[in-house]
Amino acid sequence: MEGAKDSLPIVIGYFSVSFTFGIMAAKAGFSPWIATLISITNVTSAGQFAGLTLMAAQASYFEIFLTELIINLRYGLMSLSLSQRLSDSATTGKRLLIAFANTDEIFAVSVSKPRKVTPAYMAGLEIFPILGWSAGTLAGAIATSLLPPFVQSALGVALYGMFIAIVLPVARVRRPVAFVSLLAAALSIAFAYLPIFHRISAGFSIILCTLIAAGVGAFFWPVPDTKEADS
Amino acid sequence: MKTYCYIAVMAVTTYLIRMVPLVLFQKEIRSPFIKSFLYYVPYACLTAMTIPAIFTATRSPISAACGFLVAMVLGWNKKSLPVVAGFACASVMIAEALMKLI
Numbered sequence: 001m002e003g004a005k006d007s008l009p010i011v012i013g014y015f016s017v018s019f020t021f022g023i024m025a026a027k028a029g030f031s032p033w034i035a036t037l038i039s040i041t042n043v044t045s046a047g048q049f050a051g052l053t054l055m056a057a058q059a060s061y062f063e064i065f066l067t068e069l070i071i072n073l074r075y076g077l078m079s080l081s082l083s084q085r086l087s088d089s090a091t092t093g094k095r096l097l098i099a100f101a102n103t104d105e106i107f108a109v110s111v112s113k114p115r116k117v118t119p120a121y122m123a124g125l126e127i128f129p130i131l132g133w134s135a136g137t138l139a140g141a142i143a144t145s146l147l148p149p150f151v152q153s154a155l156g157v158a159l160y161g162m163f164i165a166i167v168l169p170v171a172r173v174r175r176p177v178a179f180v181s182l183l184a185a186a187l188s189i190a191f192a193y194l195p196i197f198h199r200i201s202a203g204f205s206i207i208l209c210t211l212i213a214a215g216v217g218a219f220f221w222p223v224p225d226t227k228e229a230d231s
Numbered sequence: 232m233k234t235y236c237y238i239a240v241m242a243v244t245t246y247l248i249r250m251v252p253l254v255l256f257q258k259e260i261r262s263p264f265i266k267s268f269l270y271y272v273p274y275a276c277l278t279a280m281t282i283p284a285i286f287t288a289t290r291s292p293i294s295a296a297c298g299f300l301v302a303m304v305l306g307w308n309k310k311s312l313p314v315v316a317g318f319a320c321a322s323v324m325i326a327e328a329l330m331k332l333i
Contacts (some may be wrong), residue, residue, distance in 0.1 A: 016313050034234060041242035046276060051241045058233075061240050068244040071276055075245070077269045079253035092254055099250035149290075154323040156288035157298035161306075161319035163277040164299075168306035170274065177274050184275040185282040192283050209279035210272055217275070218267035 003117075003124025010105045011132035017045055018133045020158045022140020024049065027152060028056040032141035039137040043101045043130055047071045049159060050206060063204065070207045078107040087116040094119040101126040176221035184213035294326040 018039055025035035030052075042048050047068050054064050079102050086095065098119060106125055110117050144152065171178035191197045191205040200208070289295040302319040310318075 013312075020316070030234070034238070038238055038241070041238060042245050044245055046273070046280070047241065047245055050280060051237070055234065055237045061236065064237060064240050065244050068241050069248065070272070072245050072248045074269050074272050075249045076252050077266070079249050079251075083253045095254050096250060099253045100246060102249045102253065150324060150327055153290040153294070153327060154298075154320040157285055157295060157302070157319045157323055158316040160281045160285040160288060161298065161302040161316035162312045163281045164302040164306040164319075165310065165312045165315035167274050167277050167281075168303065169309045172307060172309075177271070180271045181274050181278040184278040188279040189283050206276065206279050210276040213275035213279070214268050214271035217271035218264050221267070222263045223267040223270045 001124055003121040004128055006109050007106075007125045007128045010109065010129045013105070014129050014132045015136035017162065018136030019140035020155070020162070021045070021048055021052075022137040022142070023144045023155050024159060025052055025137070026141045026144035027156070028052055032138055035141040036134055036138045040130070040134045043103060043133055044072060044075075067207055070210055075102060078102055078104070082107060082110060085111055085116055086122075087118045090119050098122045098126070101130050103129070105129070176217055180213045180217035183216060184209045187212060289323050290327060291330065293330065294323045297326040298323040
């Protein structure tokens with residue numbers, strides 16, 4: 001129950017973000033059922049948004065696999081860290097379940113606890129955010145068909161507004177993050193508009209921009225402690 | 232049918248990334264390069280997804296640019312995610328309404 005209580009702020013945040021995902025999915029032509037199915041089986045924001053774009057573009061399975069791998073690679077590190085912080089009662093079977101919803105926020109809360117966390121705590125912490133994430137998606141997808149075109153047009157920037165709100169405050173105080181972001185933006189523009197990169201799809205463009213910009217950042221500005229990377 | 236296959240590929244990939252380290256690895260990654268790389272990944276990725284896509288996300292590049300500018304100013308001033316997203320949307324609506332008048 002303690003986990004469920006700690007998850008309340010996450011649930012509220014997830015509902016609003018997944019509401020946007022539901023809208024995006026509906027605008028891309030997917031039914032509320034499909035949108036909700038994506039949320040319930042993936043429970044990840046950036047990966048789902050990117051996946052949606054690729055699905056709408058009828059990308060190859062390999063492209064989708066590679067995109068999800070790159071975008072969600074950070075979860076590997078979080079799971080690695082979380083594996084050290086689970087109590088002894090976390091058997092392999094329970095770890096298989098806990099892994100399902102190890103999101104940025106759930107990871108952040110679980111490692112903020114002073115002692116090792118139990119599987120019961122993790123269950124409480126994960127269940128309601130999963131439900132909130134799915135319910136928000138459903139609500140957003142259903143609401144979209146009821147919205148007039150000018151509202152739908154305006155909602156097109158909602159997701160990007162959130163991305164900007166995630167990146168800018170960090171880029172403002174950490175120069176390497178600012179440089180990495182600017183490099184990613186420059187590369188992304190180049191891939192989109194330069195004729196020589198014409199054959200690179202939107203999906204691979206995101207992968208390449210991420211690999212190059214994050215690689216350059218890691219090469220020139222190693223991060224001393226990744227704890228601060230999890231916020 | 233293809234849609235369900237897409238969803239399955241996404242779900243299985245995402246799950247495996249989360250599951251494998253949690254079940255298999257007991258030691259922490261020591262490589263500063265990999266740790267740093269993973270630290271920068273979200274910022275590089277989110278930026279690449281936003282730019283230039285945001286400028287074609289609305290009915291007009293001009294209204295989209297208004298939304299972009301508002302999001303940049305509010306994000307720079309550390310406003311919360313719903314606030315930044317909400318005002319960006321509102322500015323698109325206002326811009327499109329003004330464009331109709333002109």
